[in-house]
Amino acid sequence: MTDAYTVREASGTEDREACFSVRREVFVEEQGVPQELEYDTYDATAVHVLAVGADGLPLGTGRLLHGADAVGKTGADASVGSLGRLAVAKTARGLGVGAALVRGIEDAARERGLSAVDLHAQTHALGFYERLGYVAYGPEFPDAGMPHRAMRRTL
Secondary structure, three states: OOOOEEEEEOOHHHHHHHHHHHHHHHHHHHOOOOHHHHOOHHHHOOEEEEEEEOOOOEEEEEEEEOOHHHHOOOOOOOOEEEEEEEEEOHHHOOOOHHHHHHHHHHHHHHHOOOOEEEEEEEHHHHHHHHHOOOEEEEEEEEEOOEEEEEEEEEO
């Protein structure tokens, strides 16, 4: 946490809409991901984490899938959560928001008794996640038309 922004678990409709607005800006508008691929049924049960500036504006978001929702993404290991939809608004990049969101998601995973967190990283972001302790495994694969790799960090 810094003076410039705070990171917290999203609660309520207003927080969730703030998360979705950042995702729309980054994934749909900037990266061209079709809106119907960006939002899914997991949004209803995921833990959403939100970074908010001192002025109250949303700066970034990410989500944690756990339990049955995560099993299909983590090699059927129910003790592993799945980090996804990590997005930082263009105006907030370079401030450490992405790393703070990852740590917030890891904290949420620990609170739920998970032993590790998996994610599917766009290949250009591998170095970012490696600096946060994630290790890539398996082959490169396409997701929403972009190359990705699976990564994991033990908590």
